[in-house]
Amino acid sequence: MNNYYYITEYLPKRYDATAQQEADREMCYAFKDGVLSTSVKNAFIKKAASIVGDDKQNWIICFIPASTSNKTRNRFSKLASAFRSEGYTVDDTAIYNKFDKDAEHISGKTSNPIESFGFEDDDVKGKKVLLIDDIITRGRTFNMVADKLKSDGASNVTGLFLAKTIEPDYHPYANDDYYDDPEDYYEPDYYDEPETYDDYNGTYVQDVEGWSDQDIDTVLDGEPDAYWNID
Known part of the structure; x- marks a missing residue:
């Protein structure tokens, strides 16, 4: 996993939320729709400043594209302007929408979440590179973009996200309570949560796109039809 930071947490809708967690959800939805509140803008700028420090001249800010070029512009244009006004270099062409994914959904399964991205x-x-996006869940797209940028010559890639998805019932260890001391950890005892493909049989996102039950629950809040609007 490449290094990344986030500003707040996103709790999927299938979990009971506090008032603050519900407010954070709405903030994430609004940002995805292109609404840049003063508080979100200031939070991004403050966090970026803590990452970059006094070394702005050696950094550029890039954004992970949304599913379409219109969504990308709508979501990030105001934030890009805010960063420019603070003296940052923002590169709109380093990563771009080579084609819109919405139309590509009809054509069948894809195993590469960045196949629609172009790179300069x-x-x-x-x-x-300070690589910005809205929400990080498993980090697959972020890592693939970061690795591509580094293979293209970037000296460093750091992620910055508005929110990180949290899953209270996800336990990556066979028995979380077993390891009282981190030094007791032994790699063969580590395992990823088993993926199943039973709960959403018959849906496009599972049968064609190959998403597991766990991915649909986490990313789509258990609503497979929401795939058509996912970025």
Whole structure:
């Protein structure tokens, strides 16, 4: 996993939430829809400043594209302007929508979440990249983009997200209570949560796109039809 930071937490709707967690959900939804509140703008700028420090000249800010070019512009244009006004270099072309994924959903399964992204290699060579997006869950897209940027010559890639998805009932260890001391951890005892493909049989997102029950529950809040609007 490449290094990343986040501002708040996103609790999926299938969990009971506190008033603050519900407010954070709405904030995430609003940001995805292109609403940049003053508090979110200031939080991004403050967190970026803590990451970049006094080294702005060696950093560029890039955004992980949404599912369409229109969504990408709508979601990030105001934040890009805010960063520019603070003296940051924002690169809108280093990563871009090569094609819109919404139309591609009809054509069948894809195993590559960044296949619709284009990259301008020369834009990132020798640069430190602050890679921004809305919500990080498993981190697959972020890691694939970060690895591509580093292969294109970026000296460092750090992620910055509005929110990180939390899953209270997810336990990555065989028995969380077993390891009283971190030094007791032994790699063969580690395992990922088993993926199943039973609960959403017959849905496009599972049968065609290959999403597991766990992915649909986590990312789509148990509503497989919401796949058509996912980024």
